Amino acid sequence: MKKTFKILFFVKRTRVAKNGEVPVQVKVTVNRERAEVSINLTVKPESWNAATEKAIGKDRKSVELNSRLDTVRFRLMEIYREMELNAEYITVRKIVDKYLGVETKPPIMLLEIFRDHNKKCQKLMGKDMSVSTVKRYETSYRHTEEFIKLNYQKEDIPIEDVNYQFVKDYEFFLKTERNCCHNSTMKYLKNFKKIIRIAIANEWLHKDPFMNFKVTFEEVKREFLEQHELEKIMSKEFKIERLSSVRDILVFCCYTGLAFSDVKTLSQEHLVTDNEDEFWIRKPRVKTNNMCNIPLLDIPKQILDKYRNHPICQKSGVLLPVLSNQKMNAYLHEIAEVCGIKKDITTHTARHNNYSFLLKMSDLQFSFPSTGNDLETSKLLFLSFFYIKNPKSDFFSKNIILSSIIPHR
Numbered sequence: 126m127k128k129t130f131k132i133l134f135f136v137k138r139t140r141v142a143k144n145g146e147v148p149v150q151v152k153v154t155v156n157r158e159r160a161e162v163s164i165n166l167t168v169k170p171e172s173w174n175a176a177t178e179k180a181i182g183k184d185r186k187s188v189e190l191n192s193r194l195d196t197v198r199f200r201l202m203e204i205y206r207e208m209e210l211n212a213e214y215i216t217v218r219k220i221v222d223k224y225l226g227v228e229t230k231p232p233i234m235l236l237e238i239f240r241d242h243n244k245k246c247q248k249l250m251g252k253d254m255s256v257s258t259v260k261r262y263e264t265s266y267r268h269t270e271e272f273i274k275l276n277y278q279k280e281d282i283p284i285e286d287v288n289y290q291f292v293k294d295y296e297f298f299l300k301t302e303r304n305c306c307h308n309s310t311m312k313y314l315k316n317f318k319k320i321i322r323i324a325i326a327n328e329w330l331h332k333d334p335f336m337n338f339k340v341t342f343e344e345v346k347r348e349f350l351e352q353h354e355l356e357k358i359m360s361k362e363f364k365i366e367r368l369s370s371v372r373d374i375l376v377f378c379c380y381t382g383l384a385f386s387d388v389k390t391l392s393q394e395h396l397v398t399d400n401e402d403e404f405w406i407r408k409p410r411v412k413t414n415n416m417c418n419i420p421l422l423d424i425p426k427q428i429l430d431k432y433r434n435h436p437i438c439q440k441s442g443v444l445l446p447v448l449s450n451q452k453m454n455a456y457l458h459e460i461a462e463v464c465g466i467k468k469d470i471t472t473h474t475a476r477h478n479n480y481s482f483l484l485k486m487s488d489l490q491f492s493f494p495s496t497g498n499d500l501e502t503s504k505l506l507f508l509s510f511f512y513i514k515n516p517k518s519d520f521f522s523k524n525i526i527l528s529s530i531i532p533h534r
Contacts, residue, residue: 128209132198135149136168137150151164160221216285235282235320236270237282263315269295271298271302274328274396275298276294285329292314293338321334321432350466359376363460368477371453371460372460374445381406382420384410389447390408391443392442393442432446
């Protein structure tokens, strides 16, 4: 990263002493960050040349003043060059403090704060924080560590060295070196911003580097399956077992609105019955810990029955044999291709699909808590918070027995 370093001598014409002289000061600038320093020198206003930044005249006082100004300039440049040679992260505050001989305490390091934060997150996992949130902070830490090594050739940097330029360079790094899309980049910067807030709260950092940087998210166009597309997937007979089970899990998600992480951890304890002996899924969301109350309709119930004795379910104590998110998405793309559906189907498609179907097919009453600034959640009414009353369509309530989905192995 290119550094700019400037030294400017000027006089404070508003601070005139009794002898008519004004103080000479030096302004040091590093990458647009400035600091003014008093150098205990004075001069008559009429004897100062602002263009040359020196005293006018050949008299002894002017010559002596100019000589001392040269000494100050030389010392400041010497400090700057020493820092460059030592590959230090240079700030105007560091240069000024070194010039004034100010003793500095051992700096608080950025990654040190980040590590401490992540250790606390680990202890809160499953209580105040979800596994996915903790993992995102860990990934954010690794990205920050890699960025520092690449840009500064350092293992860590002082937190006081983090400024607006650091944030902009980090954003560029995430989008180029890590190949993150805009929204992923913003999520990592949002994680990093929390570390900055911790530093400011503890007075380790006195200026917010995010002051002129706005974390913004672009609206993402979500893929939805139309009703006929879902029915096409449901009725398709797959001879390959992995595709068949992945299809079943997709259908289950479409009918329940559960997210991938919630379906993967769904177990018998999450199934309850109401006063009318109707089955419900009652489960806290992995991501937010908000409680879901979801009616278990006929088709998802039949899917659960189908996998009751599946080896993976028996071994892991779960209700469905859910693979990794990466494998699920790969197989869903394969399913879409086989069914002639030209859409990017993922595990999250079902979550959005559920809202679309229910709004069209049922008379719904929704109640949902405040969702904070979660962009995705704020734009959708997720099934996690709904309660169905008086369904007016038998699309969900009738016993649809599809031979390709329901047969037990």
